[in-house]
Amino acid sequence: MAGKLMQAVCYDSYGGGSAGLKHVEIPVPAPGKGEILIKIEAASINPIDWKVQKGVARPVFPRKFPYVPVTDVAGEVAEVGLGVEKFKVGDKVITYLGLAGGGLAEYAVAKETPTVLRPPEVSAADGSCLVVAGCTALHALTVTGGLKLDKTEPLTNILVTAGSGGVGHYAVQLAKLGNTHVTATCGARNIKFVKSLGADEVLDYKTPEGAALKSPSGQKYDLVIHCTTGIPWSTFKANLTTTGKVIDLTPNGGTFWNFAVNKLTFSKKELVPLIAVPKAEEIECLVNLLKEGKIKNVIDSRYPLSRAEEGWAKSIEGHATGKHVEIPIPAPGNDEILLKVEAASINPIDWKIQGGMVRPILPRKFPFIPG
Structure with a gap:
């Protein structure tokens, strides 16, 4: 993907809260040895993300600016670097990006080590929530x-x-x-x-x-x-x-x-x-528990990448019930176009699908945006 640009949200100095976030267009990163490039489907905000922006970890882990925050993501493998053995292009995955960050973007590079496969029973939004929290x-x-x-x-x-x-x-x-x-x-x-x-x-x-x-x-x-x-x-x-x-x-x-x-x-x-660093075996354990219905995710709010600052502000505000999730704007594939929606009309089939009418023939993947 050399030369391709992507949408991202970053900050270029410490402090500023949600007002310090900027929407930018930057090059898609390239995976190095032992790394994978992920097309992000969901990213989850943790308090440590905005605490880093405030400078909490500055003496130990100073940031290089501009910095794209957020560490917990789920998405699809778009490219693999040299030496990657566990994953291939097209795999659905969940990962921890570490202090390098990069989650508030359309693509991010992740190390193979903390990355796990995401089963179809676990949505991207749910998967991204599991990592740090x-x-x-x-x-x-x-x-x-x-x-x-x-x-x-x-x-x-x-x-x-x-x-x-x-x-x-x-x-x-x-x-x-x-x-x-x-x-x-x-x-x-x-x-x-x-x-x-x-x-x-x-x-x-x-x-x-x-x-x-x-x-x-x-x-x-x-x-x-x-x-x-x-x-x-x-x-x-x-x-x-x-x-x-x-x-x-x-x-x-x-x-x-x-x-x-x-x-x-x-x-x-x-x-x-205790400051815990997520490990692949722990993420896998949680994914299995979620898949088996032994635990559940609770998502307080969801925002598109274009409104990332709203999710950031709500996380800083505190008193959430569960987690905050950012979902990037979808990118068009082959023979597809991306539309900026100006109007949408509801038909009876929309709520009939919600009721499970076509479930045996066309099962939905959740979360599902109707219309």
Whole structure:
């Protein structure tokens, strides 16, 4: 695809939020050794994406500008580099682009290592959501937390903070695959939703009981998956069992300080900072769980690439239910044209298709845009 241009969204300096994003036309990148070029079908925004824009990782991982953000994508392999063995042109895949980013574009280059095949039962939008958020929840529970997801262990009492968010809504569902009692926190409007994910108890974080993390049934927590900010260690400590562990997925200076103090004082109660990097085997595990119906994705909002700044702003605003997804404008293939729609007319066949009328003959792939 040498010389071909693509649409992308980038920023050329730190800061600026959604107003700092720019729509540009840039060359399609070429895959190097061990890399694949992906035609992006969906990209999912994570808080780390706009935190990088704010300069959070600047001392360790400075950005080169202009920078195309977003790491979690799903799409179709358009080209393969030298040495690529697992994938071929036309394969549907899900991947983690890493700190190189590139997800807010029509095409992106990915390494073969963290890339997995996407089965037809999992949509591109769902696949893109799984990567950072799902893998972080899975790693925190099973690797750092030591939880088995097969109900073979003694009952574990777990607390998930921000249980309706991107990481939190996966953590609640994954935790319930094990032999657990799960308490979760969220805002009042999401209590019913978090209960539908399987939580045994749900606390409104704005109430005195919720702010204190007090289990309605008086449970002390063996494990806490902390997916938000602003809760002091003292509050967690008061609610832990004698060997309870808090895994902080949004660590700051205070987290590392308390982690060090606990180690130096040989405290049995632990505070563990965690920044997880998605691995192919974790993505595959989540894809299989989604395919089998053991977990579900919840997408808060979807935006075309042309409105990426709206999704960016909504992610910064917070209080999402699930994830935000960007879907690039489709590119025409052979014998096709791309139309800018000025008007569309609804026919009875449109809602009859939604009702499943032609399902045996022409099954739909979801998400499906009617009309």
